[in-house]
Amino acid sequence: MERMEECFRWYGANDPVPLAHIAQAGATGIVTAIHEIYDGSAWPDEAIARQKAMIEGAGLRWSVVESIPVHPSIKLGTAERGRYIGNWKDSLAALARHGIGTVCYNFMPVVDWTRTxxxxxxxxxxxxxxxxxxxxxxxxxxxxxxxxxxxxxxxxxxxxxxxxxxxxxxxxxxxxxxxxxxxxxxxxxxxxxxxxxxxxAAYDGISPADLAENLNHFLRAVVPVAEELGINLCIHPDDPAFSLFGLPRVVSDAGDVRRIFSAVDTRTNGLTFCTGSFGTREDNDLTAMAREFAPRIHFTHLRNVTRESDGSFHEADHLGGSSDLPAVIQVLLDEQARRRSEGRKDWRIPLRPDHGHLMADDLTKDRINPGYSLIGRLRGLGEIRGVMHGIDVARRMQ
Known part of the structure; x- marks a missing residue:
């Protein structure tokens, strides 16, 4: 059985974790973006080429884009959204010219992933x-x-x-x-x-239904372009998967994902299956969700959270926490094998270990991106790799 593609998030040339150290962790793929361009402008070819050259110069592959920012006008449904959707399409076209075929994005208003x-x-x-x-x-x-x-x-x-x-x-x-x-x-x-x-305040009066329709409008515009370019789109769930600051959330549970898939019912319109984000809700059955949505999971974030009784949660060890991560991994490996049996060239599912603990020598470093230290993610990747190997051995022994 082939393992999923092992990737690491990298924040570009200023990331305190260099590409050489990521390669030493055994990862082969990089998940990154043009982080200096986040105002809704189209990504220029030269910026993409420069980022890709750095990655390939370290013997790695730019496997997934995370993320092309979705401008607030698109989420709010204002008159200027057409211009920013056009820029988004232009970024897709530029990425396709450089052979990058998977784009993760999110539709969270105002705040991205949130921790106190x-x-x-x-x-x-x-x-x-x-x-x-x-x-x-x-x-x-x-x-x-x-x-x-x-x-x-x-x-x-x-x-x-x-x-x-x-x-x-x-x-x-x-x-x-x-x-x-x-x-x-x-x-x-x-x-x-x-x-x-x-x-x-800009979202006053914007209901979850309104935000969902604005997402549908975006999908109807960009998914056909991505499909023509050969790019898989995969929306990231809300993190955490419940409302913050009174803002609407529209990618928090299985019903949300079904609605998103039905808006443009094609494989290109897919999901980033983040076990940590979906795992912040007790009513999300991660294994059942992975099984139901497997054909349209183009990318996965593998991490675990421990839910606490008062609604709090914390990032757990990758094989600890409130969710059964090995069961999800088994579902994803089964899906990967199914795709390969169909002869698909894009059968391998990229994964990345997410939000590792700050530990060991990283505790003393002056500059660390919270959740993205090297050693904690390296530990997570090693545990995930061990689970994949164990599943393979168990199946061969049957």
Whole structure:
């Protein structure tokens, strides 16, 4: 049995993890983007060529684009969205000219992946990313003072949040605010408090149904272009897979994915199966979802989260946490074998270990992208590789 394509996320020439170290981890593919262009402009050929040359110069392959930013006008459905959809199509065409055939993107409004804590201590001394639901409510209601925020929380949660804030000093509040709105890796926009409130206000009156229709409009425009170019598109789920700051979410559960697939019912319109994002919801059966959506899973993020009783969660060991990652991997390997039996050239599914713990020598480094240190992801990749090898051995012994 062939393993899935092992990839690493890389943030370009300024990434503190160099390509040479990624190659030493045993990965063969790179997941990256033209990170300096995030304003909705089309990506120029020369920027793509330069990035690709660096990757190939290290003996690696640019396997997946993550992500071409989706301009807010597209999510809001404003009059100028046509221009930015056109730029998105132009970026697809440029990527196709350079032989890159998989593009991941997301449709999360205002905030990308969101955590309140970037250095949560684990029992073994490693540090993890964490979303604290009480800290989040305390910031949203009593620090940010988002209009109408109180209505999004129970009375009990508001009391918890008020007590939590009372026990936080200014530095703790500033740290939570920085983590929530000042920008994590791959975030397209960094905000101050006033700017963040303004960005949120733009979505006043935009319901989940409205956002879903704006996504459908986008898909109807770009999927036929991607199909003609031979590029697979794969939307990333919301992270976490529930509403934040009163914003609508439209890629959070199986029903959302079915709706997205039906909007443009072609294999090109696919999914990035992120076990961590979908795993933040107890009602998401990851194995069943992987099995149902397997034919249109073009890329996967393999990580695990531990859900906590109060709605919080933290990034767990890849083979720990609340989700059965080996069961999902088995489904994906089965799908990969099915594709290969059909004679497809694109049968291999790229994976990347996501959001590793900060551990060992990385704990002392001055510059680390939260969630994207080398050693934690290397450990995750090793565990995932071991699961794939174990499944292969077990099947050969049957």
């Amino acid at each position: 804590e970037l250095r949560h201590p684990m029992p073994n001394g490693a540090l993890a990313l964490r979303f604290d639901a009480v800290d989040f409510a305390a910031y949203d209601v009593f620090v940010l003072k988002r209009p109408g925020a109180e209505g999004d929380y129970s009375a009990a949660r508001l009391e918890e949040a008020k007590a939590r804030l009372a026990g936080m000093d200014e530095a703790a509040v500033a740290r939570v605010e920085r983590n929530l709105i000042a920008g994590l890796p791959a975030t397209e926009q960094k905000y101050d408090r006033a700017g963040f409130l303004k960005a949120l």
